[in-house]
Amino acid sequence: MIPILCRDLSMAFGGVRAVDRLDLEVPDGALYGLVGPNGAGKTTAIKALMNIIRPSAGSTEIFGCDSRRLRAEEFQRIGYVSENQTLPDWMTVGCLMTYLKPFYPAWEDARAVDLLRQFNLPAGRRLRHLSRGMLMKAALASSLAYRPRLLVLDEPFSGLDALVREELIEGILESAEGCTILVSSHDLADIETFSSHIGYMDNGRLLFSEEMASLTGRFREVEVTVGMPASLPGQQGWPAHWLGAEVSPALVRFVDTRFEAESTAAEIRHLFADVRDISARPMPLRTIFLALARSGRQLPNGAPA
Amino acid sequence: MRQALHIFSKDVRHLRIEIAVYLLLVAAFGWVKMHVMNDEWSDGLVALAAVYIIGRAIHADAIPGDRQFWLTRPYNRMSLAGAKLLFVYLCICVPIGLAQGAVLLASRISVASSLPGLIWSQTTLFAFGALPVVALAALTSSIVPFILTGLTLALIAFGGGSAVEYWFPTGFAAIPDPVDWVRSVVLAAAVLTIALMVLLWQYRDRSTGFSRVIAIVNLNLIALLFVFMPGALPLTAQEWLSKRPSLASNAAVSFKASDRMVPLLSRGRFPTMKIPLMLVASRLPRDVEIRSDAVSMTLEWPDRTWRPMLTMQGANRRSESATAAIFDLILSMDPALYQRERSVPVTIRGSIFLTLFGDDERRTVTLRNGPVNVQDGLQCEEGPFTLEAEALFCRSMFRWPARLVYAQSGDQISDFSNTRISYSPFPSNMSLDPREVRWTDPVKTDAVTIITKKPLAHFRRNFEMSGIRLEDLENRGRLSPPSARRP
Numbered sequence: 038m039i040p041i042l043c044r045d046l047s048m049a050f051g052g053v054r055a056v057d058r059l060d061l062e063v064p065d066g067a068l069y070g071l072v073g074p075n076g077a078g079k080t081t082a083i084k085a086l087m088n089i090i091r092p093s094a095g096s097t098e099i100f101g102c103d104s105r106r107l108r109a110e111e112f113q114r115i116g117y118v119s120e121n122q123t124l125p126d127w128m129t130v131g132c133l134m135t136y137l138k139p140f141y142p143a144w145e146d147a148r149a150v151d152l153l154r155q156f157n158l159p160a161g162r163r164l165r166h167l168s169r170g171m172l173m174k175a176a177l178a179s180s181l182a183y184r185p186r187l188l189v190l191d192e193p194f195s196g197l198d199a200l201v202r203e204e205l206i207e208g209i210l211e212s213a214e215g216c217t218i219l220v221s222s223h224d225l226a227d228i229e230t231f232s233s234h235i236g237y238m239d240n241g242r243l244l245f246s247e248e249m250a251s252l253t254g255r256f257r258e259v260e261v262t263v264g265m266p267a268s269l270p271g272q273q274g275w276p277a278h279w280l281g282a283e284v285s286p287a288l289v290r291f292v293d294t295r296f297e298a299e300s301t302a303a304e305i306r307h308l309f310a311d312v313r314d315i316s317a318r319p320m321p322l323r324t325i326f327l328a329l330a331r332s333g334r335q336l337p338n339g340a341p342a
Numbered sequence: 343m344r345q346a347l348h349i350f351s352k353d354v355r356h357l358r359i360e361i362a363v364y365l366l367l368v369a370a371f372g373w374v375k376m377h378v379m380n381d382e383w384s385d386g387l388v389a390l391a392a393v394y395i396i397g398r399a400i401h402a403d404a405i406p407g408d409r410q411f412w413l414t415r416p417y418n419r420m421s422l423a424g425a426k427l428l429f430v431y432l433c434i435c436v437p438i439g440l441a442q443g444a445v446l447l448a449s450r451i452s453v454a455s456s457l458p459g460l461i462w463s464q465t466t467l468f469a470f471g472a473l474p475v476v477a478l479a480a481l482t483s484s485i486v487p488f489i490l491t492g493l494t495l496a497l498i499a500f501g502g503g504s505a506v507e508y509w510f511p512t513g514f515a516a517i518p519d520p521v522d523w524v525r526s527v528v529l530a531a532a533v534l535t536i537a538l539m540v541l542l543w544q545y546r547d548r549s550t551g552f553s554r555v556i557a558i559v560n561l562n563l564i565a566l567l568f569v570f571m572p573g574a575l576p577l578t579a580q581e582w583l584s585k586r587p588s589l590a591s592n593a594a595v596s597f598k599a600s601d602r603m604v605p606l607l608s609r610g611r612f613p614t615m616k617i618p619l620m621l622v623a624s625r626l627p628r629d630v631e632i633r634s635d636a637v638s639m640t641l642e643w644p645d646r647t648w649r650p651m652l653t654m655q656g657a658n659r660r661s662e663s664a665t666a667a668i669f670d671l672i673l674s675m676d677p678a679l680y681q682r683e684r685s686v687p688v689t690i691r692g693s694i695f696l697t698l699f700g701d702d703e704r705r706t707v708t709l710r711n712g713p714v715n716v717q718d719g720l721q722c723e724e725g726p727f728t729l730e731a732e733a734l735f736c737r738s739m740f741r742w743p744a745r746l747v748y749a750q751s752g753d754q755i756s757d758f759s760n761t762r763i764s765y766s767p768f769p770s771n772m773s774l775d776p777r778e779v780r781w782t783d784p785v786k787t788d789a790v791t792i793i794t795k796k797p798l799a800h801f802r803r804n805f806e807m808s809g810i811r812l813e814d815l816e817n818r819g820r821l822s823p824p825s826a827r828r829p
Contacts, residue, residue, distance in 0.1 A: 089408045109416035117414035124411050125402070127356055139348050140416045176411075 038101045040065055040187045040217040041086060045095035048081050048241075055081040057241035058095070063219055063234070068209075070232035070249075071221040072326070078241035079221040080121065083191045087117055099187065113141050116180030118173065119191035124164050130175050131160030134182065141183035152178035155211075156204060170201035177205060181212050188212060190220045194227045206231060229322035237326065244329070249322075256325045257296035257317040261289040264311035276304060280332040292320070292328040345418050349425035353399050354433065360398060361433055364391045372441030375777060376448045385774045392434045393475050397488040399429045400479035406550040407483040423545035430472045439464045442740075442776040449777070451739050455719035458769040459740030459776075466772050470530040477537035480544040481554055495561075506569045516573035518636045520697070523766035524576030529568055530772070536560045577636055577695045577802065580765055586798045589698050592625040595803035597690065599815045600670060607677055615680040617673040617815055621694055621805070623658075624666040630700040631746060631795055632658060632667045633760075639673070639692035643683055650675055669694070684812040691806045697765075699746050699795035706791040709734070716792045718743040725781070734790065737779040740770035745794040749785050755793075756782035765797055 041063035048056040056078040063069045071079050085092040086099065088107045097104040102111055128136065130153065138144045153160055156174040164172060173193055180188065190209070194202045209218060210231055222228050228235065229249070236246035245252075259279075264287070272282055275291075282291040289309070293301055296317060306312055320328070354361065371384040403412045403422055412422070442463060446456050478495075482488040517525055536557055543553045581587075600618035608614045626632055634654055641648045653672045660667035707714045713723035720743065722736040734749050736758060744765050747758045758780040764771075771778070 084408055087414050089413050109418045112414060112416040115414065119409075121409050122411050122414075123409040125356070136348075136352055137415065139345070 038065070039063070039098070040067075040100055041069075041219060042098040043082065043086065043095065044097075046082060046085060046092050046097055047094040048078070048085055048090070049093045054241050056085070056092075059238075059241070059243050061236060061243055061246065063217060065217055066215075067234045068213055068218045068232050069220070069234040069236065070228035071219060071236045071238060072225055072228055072322075073223065073238035075223050077223075077238040079223075079238050080119070080191055081241075082238070083119075083189060083219070083221060087115075087189060109140075113143065113183070114186040116177075116183075116185035116188040117191075118176045118180050118189070118193055120173070120193065120195045121191065122176060124172065124176060126165035127163065129161050129163050130158050130167070130178075133164065133175065133179055134160075137179050138182075143183040145182060145184070148184070149178070149182035152181055152208070156208060170197045173197065173205060174201070174208070177208055181208065184212070184216070186216060188216055188218045190218065192221055192223070194222055194224065202227065225323045225326055235322070237329070252325070253319060253322070255294060255296050256320045256328075257293050257301070258320050258324070259291055259293050259296070259301065259305075260314075260316045260318075261305050261309060261312060262314040263287055263289065263309050264313050275308065281328050292325075292332075293317070343421070343424070345421040346424035346428060349403070349417075349422060350428045350432075353402055353425065353429050356402055357395060357398055357433075360395050364388075364395055364433070365437055367391050368437040368441045371438075371774070372444045375441070375445045375775060379779060381775075388438065388774060392438075392472070393492065394485075394489075396430055396434060396472060396475045397479045397482075397485050399433075400426055400476060401482070401484050401488065404483050405480050405544045405548055419545045423541060426476065427473075430476055431468055434472055435464055435468045438467060438774060442774075445776045446739050449721065449737070449739065450713065450715070451721045451737070452715055452719060456739035459719075460770075462768055463740050463770040463776070466530075466768075466770065467774075469534055470772060473537040473541070474533050477540040477544075477557070480541055481550060481557060499565075502565065503569075516636075517571065517576055518573070518695075519762050520635050520765045521576040521580045523764050523768070524579045525568065525571050526772065527766075528571070529564055532560070532564045532567070536564075573636060573638070574693070577800075580635075580800045581695070581802055583765075583767065584799045584801065585796075587801065589627050589630065589700075589799040590696070590801040592627075593696070593801065593803065594624050595694055595696075595805050596622045596624070597692070597805045597807055598622060602670070605680075605812075605816050613677050615675040615677045617675060617680075617812065618655075619671050619673055619815070621669040621671065622666060623669070623694075623696060623803070626660075626665050626667060627698070627700075628665060630698045630798065632660065633697050633699065633746075634658065634669050635695040635697055635800070637669070637671060637692065637694040639690060642689040642691065643686050648679070680812060687809045687811055689806070689808040690810065691804070693802055693804045695800065695802050697797050698799040698801075700798050701796045703794045704791050706789055708788055709790055710788060718745055718747075718794050720747065720792065720794070722749070722790070722792060733781045733783065734785050735779060735781045736792070737777050739776055740778075741766070741768075742778045742780060743794065745796055747780075748793040748795075749782050750791040750793055751785035751789065754783075754785060756785055758782050765800070 039062060041061065043059050043061040046056055046059040046061075047054065059078070059082055061082070071083075073079055081090070084090045086097045086104055088104045091105065099107060099111065099115065124133065134149050134153070138146075138149070156178050158171060158175055158178060164175060167175060177190075177193070188209070193205055197205070206227075209220070212218070220228060220232070232249050234247065235249050235252055237244045272284070275282065278294040279291040280294060282289065298317070301317065302315055305315055367388055371388045374381050374384045403417070403426075404410055439460065442460055446453060446460065478491060479488050482491055540553045540557055543549045543556075584590075598620040600620050603618035605615060605617045608616050621634075621637065623632060637652055637654065639650060639652060641650060651674045653674065655670035655672060658667040658669045703717045705716045707716060707722065709722060709724045713721050715721050716736075718738075720736045720738050722734060725733040725735055734756070736747065736749075742763060744763060744767070746760045746763065749756050749758070
């Protein structure tokens with residue numbers, strides 16, 4: 038059963054479309070990073086997914102269950118942590134864990150204790166006296182103690198220092214076994230180190246969604262050294278999947294969004310007469326998205342966003 | 343159920359300080375009710391504290407909003423609603439009930455006769471007092487909008503009520519005190535229905551926008567109903583509830599010019615022509631007392647119809663053994679209209695709603711040695727206050743009995759504001775104060791007979807007279823015999 042499925046999901050506030058016909062599928066066992074700039078619609082989509090808000094159109098499903106009909110039984114298998122969530126701040130950390138325990142048949146006391154220790158959370162301290170990072174850790178610990186089958190994290194790393202971020206990521210990765218995880222973030226560096234899948238949202242739409250290995254495999258920063266500058270043709274005839282081309286007298290640099298060593302080399306030799314050298318460097322996720330953004334937010338296949 | 347108890351205990355732990363303060367206030371309320379006769383501030387204070395705590399409890403797991411942690415936790419919505427209602431009942435209503443019970447025990451009024459009142463008081467407090475507050479809290483996301491909305495509603499209710507009373511004096515005041523309970527019941531039922539609908543939608547579907555619209559629309563309808571409910575409606579309902587309607591089956595009512603007074607121009611800021619009239623109720627059963635609950639009249643000239651303001655003048659003129667009673671009333675009229683129409687033939691139509699009281703109970707007691715319990719849950723004593731030392735006080739728990747109550751000492755008979763009794767069949771008022779105290783003129787307290795009379799039959803009679811002139815009323819007895827008809 039697919040853990041998360043959105044079909045044609047739209048969400049409008051007044052006249053503004055926060056989410057626009059979103060199709061999203063998170064496969065079982067995936068650690069899915071949903072990235073995009075602030076205001077892209079990630080949080081809204083997740084809220085619709087978790088039945089916190091009602092979508093204007095379209096449908097969302099969690100483990101095959103319509104989100105609008107999520108009941109207590111479904112939420113016993115789901116963990117949700119959000120930077121926007123308001124916890125009962127009068128409770129202590131220990132009190133929060135004790136309070137939540139009866140709601141989850143699969144709650145493990147030993148795991149709860151381990152999580153508090155792992156996250157260095159003081160059980161006796163009130164939530165209102167915790168720092169932002171500690172609060173996120175407390176929320177995460179309270180969502181991991183029952184080994185959820187689906188963990189949804191909405192901007193969990195926002196505003197956290199590097200150390201806390203690492204602790205959270207460790208905690209998430211330790212729970213990854215047997216669990217599907219959806220993490221949203223506007224910071225690509227947070228996501229790329231551990232995501233198995235990646236989706237990019239902007240202006241309420243999902244621009245692409247694919248496995249991380251496939252994405253990083255097909256994006257290359259290509260440099261072509263040519264012997265005869267006069268032989269450089271105009272860019273009009275260049276393939277649409279070459280983005281951000283920069284041309285200097287003896288050097289052409291671009292991002293290939295469909296890199297395959299042989300076919301890319303063949304295309305280059307076909308276009309340029311006197312190719313001396315071709316180098317292709319793998320790109321970090323951040324650079325890939327920057328290239329996409331600079332190229333006018335075009336889809337890798339050239340379709341407009 | 344277990345989840346509801348779990349959430350309930352969380353709320354109690356969360357609000358333990360507020361609850362402790364509230365319990366102290368309720369205890370003070372109980373103490374004040376035991377020791378201070380004229381007190382209203384403690385009721386207001388307890389009510390405000392209760393509203394505040396209800397708001398806090400509901401907002402601990404607020405329904406509107408998208409940031410509450412419980413939204414993505416395995417909460418059973420009905421358990422959540424159950425937990426909140428349990429909190430409101432146990433932490434808000436029960437303490438008030440205990441305080442009222444303590445006042446009852448301290449007063450030494452018969453517990454058996456007051457117990458239904460205590461139970462009903464708890465029921466109404468929860469259903470008509472607390473549930474609407476819970477519904478309002480369920481429509482707001484935090485305590486600030488909750489309080490602001492509550493204040494706005496209170497302002498609209500009081501301000502709007504005063505404005506309506508100013509603009510529509512006859513419409514607003516048309517329902518007489520004894521039957522005003524019918525309007526209260528209709529409105530309380532309507533408010534309760536809205537509250538239950540809102541709670542159901544909110545806790546089941548979280549349809550805040552929809553619930554708010556429904557609540558606002560229905561509250562407006564209720565306000566209109568409250569203001570413009572026709573006076574005849576509760577009077578007619580009361581007629582249906584007559585215990586012995588056959589008692590009044592032969593009664594007839596006729597209309598006459600007053601045999602005592604003549605029309606008089608009352609000068610002043612608003613000059614008014616006051617026209618005295620008489621309504622004669624005849625063929626009444628013996629040994630019953632008759633009272634008028636309301637009278638209405640229209641004057642119909644060929645070119646206009648006018649509904650005057652009528653004022654009943656004192657009690658009716660009747661001896662107990664007689665089979666007829668005379669009601670004196672004054673018709674107030676604009677002098678210009680009177681002058682213009684006085685010689686034009688007019689048709690006068692009207693209705694009078696009457697109640698027969700009987701089945702007297704009497705108990706003679708000596709009040710010199712402190713309070714004495716008498717019939718119908720009443721407790722009477724010689725004026726307990728310095729200022730009213732000579733007066734006779736009677737108190738009753740949860741409501742004043744639906745009876746005419748008199749104190750007889752020798753030849754002197756005094757009543758206890760009998761025009762303000764309510765015919766309500768319910769054993770308590772909608773009030774936090776468990777006591778209702780009334781007093782009467784000074785009487786000799788060594789031997790006082792307390793007399794109570796039950797309402798036996800409520801009935802209406804219509805009257806009509808055609809072709810008379812108002813100027814005819816200027817000369818006593820010149821009116822021709824009226825026609826009377828059954829409704």
